[in-house]
Amino acid sequence: MPIVLIVAEQQPDGHLRKATLNAISAGRTLAEKAGAELHLALLSKDPSKLAEELKVQGVKAVHTAAAPELEHYLAEVYAPVIAGLVQELKADYVGMASTAMGKDLMPRVAARLKAAMATDVMAFNGSGADISFTRPMWAGNVFAEVKLTTPVKVFSARATEFPASTGGQPAGEVKAFTPKLEASKTKFVDFKEVKSARPELTEARVVVSGGRGTKGDFKEIEALADELGAAVGASRAVCDAGWVPNDLQVGQTGKVVAPQLYIAAGISGAIQHLAGMKSSKTIVAINKDPEAPIFQVADYGLVADLFKVLPELREALHKLKE
Amino acid sequence: MKILVTAKRVEDPESKIKVKPDGSGIVQEGLKYKINPFDEIGVEEGLRLAAKHGGEVVVVSIGGKEVQEQLRHALAMGAHRAVWVNHTGTLDQLALAGLLQKVAEKEKPDMVILGKQSIDDDQNQVGQYLAEFLGWSQATFASKVESLESEQEKNKVPALQVGADGKTVRVVREVDNGLATLECALPAVVTTDLRLNLPRYASLPGIMKAKSKPIEELTPEKLGVDVTPKIQVLKMSSPPPRKAGIKVPDVATLVDKLRNEAKAV
Numbered sequence: 001m002p003i004v005l006i007v008a009e010q011q012p013d014g015h016l017r018k019a020t021l022n023a024i025s026a027g028r029t030l031a032e033k034a035g036a037e038l039h040l041a042l043l044s045k046d047p048s049k050l051a052e053e054l055k056v057q058g059v060k061a062v063h064t065a066a067a068p069e070l071e072h073y074l075a076e077v078y079a080p081v082i083a084g085l086v087q088e089l090k091a092d093y094v095g096m097a098s099t100a101m102g103k104d105l106m107p108r109v110a111a112r113l114k115a116a117m118a119t120d121v122m123a124f125n126g127s128g129a130d131i132s133f134t135r136p137m138w139a140g141n142v143f144a145e146v147k148l149t150t151p152v153k154v155f156s157a158r159a160t161e162f163p164a165s166t167g168g169q170p171a172g173e174v175k176a177f178t179p180k181l182e183a184s185k186t187k188f189v190d191f192k193e194v195k196s197a198r199p200e201l202t203e204a205r206v207v208v209s210g211g212r213g214t215k216g217d218f219k220e221i222e223a224l225a226d227e228l229g230a231a232v233g234a235s236r237a238v239c240d241a242g243w244v245p246n247d248l249q250v251g252q253t254g255k256v257v258a259p260q261l262y263i264a265a266g267i268s269g270a271i272q273h274l275a276g277m278k279s280s281k282t283i284v285a286i287n288k289d290p291e292a293p294i295f296q297v298a299d300y301g302l303v304a305d306l307f308k309v310l311p312e313l314r315e316a317l318h319k320l321k322e
Numbered sequence: 323m324k325i326l327v328t329a330k331r332v333e334d335p336e337s338k339i340k341v342k343p344d345g346s347g348i349v350q351e352g353l354k355y356k357i358n359p360f361d362e363i364g365v366e367e368g369l370r371l372a373a374k375h376g377g378e379v380v381v382v383s384i385g386g387k388e389v390q391e392q393l394r395h396a397l398a399m400g401a402h403r404a405v406w407v408n409h410t411g412t413l414d415q416l417a418l419a420g421l422l423q424k425v426a427e428k429e430k431p432d433m434v435i436l437g438k439q440s441i442d443d444d445q446n447q448v449g450q451y452l453a454e455f456l457g458w459s460q461a462t463f464a465s466k467v468e469s470l471e472s473e474q475e476k477n478k479v480p481a482l483q484v485g486a487d488g489k490t491v492r493v494v495r496e497v498d499n500g501l502a503t504l505e506c507a508l509p510a511v512v513t514t515d516l517r518l519n520l521p522r523y524a525s526l527p528g529i530m531k532a533k534s535k536p537i538e539e540l541t542p543e544k545l546g547v548d549v550t551p552k553i554q555v556l557k558m559s560s561p562p563p564r565k566a567g568i569k570v571p572d573v574a575t576l577v578d579k580l581r582n583e584a585k586a587v
Contacts, residue, residue: 012499105450142558282580
């Protein structure tokens with residue numbers, strides 16, 4: 001039986017990155033179409049706790065590797081271990097969520113396996129041995145259906161396109177394997193976390209984003225976000241100007257989000273921004289310029305000054321709760 | 323120090339990309355072409371490193387005759403010479419990385435700097451493939467702590483920090499929830515993120531000088547690389563359009579719609 005191997009991601013704080021659960025869904029979808037078994041890989045200094053969290057629906061086995069060298073993620077250290085496991089299992093597909101780690105690691109794994117790779121996969125098509133991948137090109141202006149012709153096929157899955165896997169039947173077993181460790185020419189120096197009490201952008205149910213129209217004043221954006229329990233996002237211009245941290249950037253080159261509700265305030269809607277949010281369920285745009293392209297993708301557009309209407313909106317939403 | 327940078331030819335990011343009715347590709351008519359913006363950031367970083375540490379910036383592009391425009395652009399920015407791998411037809415990331423590997427083995431740079439992705443394929447793979455093929459250290463998504471309006475940026479200080487002994491480079495990487503710093507042994511492959519720097523404009527004397535800078539021509543055959551694509555694009559399509567939205571006159575209507583129609587709050 002063919003094998004789909006999904007690589008789990010442990011965050012620097014030790015927790016499982018939630019996008020892993022979406023990647024497992026992607027893996028399960030692929031396994032069903034390809035008539036394959038779904039296996040997971042987890043590399044960690046101490047994988048014992050997270051391995052249990054990974055015994056989710058449809059997973060045949062969780063392969064764990066434990067070593068002190070695996071504490072801080074490095075592509076050069078992780079790639080030979082994953083590639084070794086792929087060869088040992090004779091896996092046909094290996095994939096991961098399109099996170100920063102997924103995008104850094106998977107091509108190096110693919111290179112080691114002389115395999116072709118599809119990035120940001122949104123859907124799988126076909127059945128049996130005849131599988132193709134749907135992925136975005138040109139900032140999401142084009143969807144391409146691609147076929148990989150190498151024996152092993154590598155992919156990263158866009159987390160927002162697949163639901164998070166949940167408990168269900170914990171059929172899988174945890175199997176330890178000995179990692180194939182190689183000396184690394186790269187040293188981990190440090191990781192500086194940008195801390196926030198708000199939900200993670202890519203995981204939030206509601207996102208409130210600000211653009212150039214805020215002139216760098218994010219107080220009202222943040223206040224509305226807190227009223228809604230939302231994450232704060234930003235356009236590229238705002239991040240480039242250094243007004244808000246880089247990791248708030250929503251767009252083709254930033255984060256791709258698809259929340260239930262996306263509120264864009266003072267954002268004109270450059271192609272590059274739209275590529276990062278147009279899969280959101282409901283989009284609200286607030287902008288002074290009635291011609292702003294953001295209105296073309298918005299379900300509800302309000303032509304107004306954000307500094308005037310954001311406080312009104314916050315109060316109105318607050319009243320709904322009472 | 324010798325730095326190899328890339329200059330892929332891509333559609334202007336501001337242009338409207340439309341899919342051909344038969345799904346075989348995109349409509350080429352009326353499109354303008356540019357150097358991939360991420361590669362341009364790589365060229366800029368290479369120039370800053372060479373200005374600080376001395377040395378040479380060599381720019382490489384792969385494609386038909388037309389990619390000489392992008393090579394000339396990088397030469398006009400200040401790169402010293404160019405390598406053109408002449409090939410017409412589709413190249414996938416395996417082939418591109420294979421060709422760059424051979425060019426790097428020939429040039430023996432201390433560092434290869436590439437864009438993290440090109441804005442046509444958006445694959446985000448070539449730098450990582452290249453690092454593995456060469457067996458080199460890799461640091462993707464290079465960024466910096468200072469903003470693009472900082473003094474460091476105005477003074478064109480390179481963000482990549484080469485160690486005092488010239489044997490390592492420190493790279494601040496943009497990753498999920500923060501910044502990760504790596505120290506890579508040289509030679510290394512670095513890929514650029516948006517906020518590494520603001521690329522300079524080519525000056526008029528720069529443009530004039532670029533005309534006489536050498537471009538070496540190579541081919542996949544000369545480099546001994548099989549470029550048969552392993553990725554086949556079966557079909558392209560336009561994303562499904564969003565259904566047309568409405569303008570609301572005021573906040574009260576907006577809240578009503580969000581609550582009763584969209585059921586979003």
